[in-house]
Amino acid sequence: xxxxxxxxxxxxxxxxxxxxxxxxxxxxxxxxxxxxxxxxxxxxxxxxxxxxxxxxxxxxxxxxxxxxxxxxxxxxxxxxxxxxxxxxxxxxxxxxxxxxxxxxxxxxxxxxxxxxxxxxxxxxxxxxxxxxxxxxxxxxxxxxxxxxxxxxxxxxxxxxxxxxxxxxxxxxxxxxxxxxxxxxxxxxxxxxxxxxxxxxxxxxxxxxxxxxxxxxxxxxxxxxxxxxxxxxxxxxxxxxxxxxxxxxxxxxxxxxxxxxxxx
Numbered sequence: 001x002x003x004x005x006x007x008x009x010x011x012x013x014x015x016x017x018x019x020x021x022x023x024x025x026x027x028x029x030x031x032x033x034x035x036x037x038x039x040x041x042x043x044x045x046x047x048x049x050x051x052x053x054x055x056x057x058x059x060x061x062x063x064x065x066x067x068x069x070x071x072x073x074x075x076x077x078x079x080x081x082x083x084x085x086x087x088x089x090x091x092x093x094x095x096x097x098x099x100x101x102x103x104x105x106x107x108x109x110x111x112x113x114x115x116x117x118x119x120x121x122x123x124x125x126x127x128x129x130x131x132x133x134x135x136x137x138x139x140x141x142x143x144x145x146x147x148x149x150x151x152x153x154x155x156x157x158x159x160x161x162x163x164x165x166x167x168x169x170x171x172x173x174x175x176x177x178x179x180x181x182x183x184x185x186x187x188x189x190x191x192x193x194x195x196x197x198x199x200x201x202x203x204x205x206x207x208x209x210x211x212x213x214x215x216x217x218x219x220x221x222x223x224x225x226x227x228x229x230x231x232x233x234x235x236x237x238x239x240x241x242x243x244x245x246x247x248x249x250x251x252x253x254x255x256x257x258x259x260x261x262x263x
Contacts, residue, residue: 098168
């Protein structure tokens with residue numbers, strides 16, 4: 001799933017959405033907010049490079065392994081697609097905006113409940129409409145709000161899933177609970193059954209992440225471990241930026257880590 005249309009509108013209580021026009025964005029956006037204190041009060045822009053990432057990753061999976069790849073983007077990149085998976089996929093790749101914030105408040109909505117798994121999540125198709133306060137009781141009880149929280153992610157059907165890639169900002173962050181560790185997206189997807197999770201520790205640039213992800217998959221599927229493939233993909237970008245720019249900020253190569261089964 002990639003490049004959700006954050007301004008999509010729910011058409012009925014079945015959770016289906018109707019795409020709306022969106023002007024192209026040329027700048028290299030970050031895949032999430034930089035300010036964790038205000039992350040759900042601002043509308044999200046489309047991430048055009050995530051569509052390129054989807055195409056590149058799908059091509060590698062089809063070419064190297066001959067896998068069937070189900071692709072969802074635009075208005076089809078719905079929260080409900082992930083929440084109602086019938087059979088756990090071998091790989092789940094999600095490229096969108098991520099967020100982590102504490103005591104956040106949606107515009108026009110009540111404060112989030114006191115559950116640490118509600119402070120982080122992924123923005124899916126239609127997410128802007130909830131943030132803008134446009135989804136009310138009239139939308140229908142079964143309409144998904146376009147925001148996949150960590151709490152919801154923990155209930156996905158991923159037992160048998162080898163790898164989940166959270167290609168978004170701040171997907172490795174979460175609420176720290178005494179003696180319990182970090183409550184966030186990584187914990188949620190592991191609770192859902194994923195053997196390994198690739199996640200980000202800070203805001204990551206939209207365009208550079210495409211290159212990193214494509215190289216990771218190619219290296220992993222050529223026979224290397226997931227941990228080694230991620231390291232090699234990161235190091236290759238580091239080296240290229242040093243050769244081109246004389247320096248390489250970790251923003252472009254060091255944002256992602258692997259948790260779980262390294263192989």
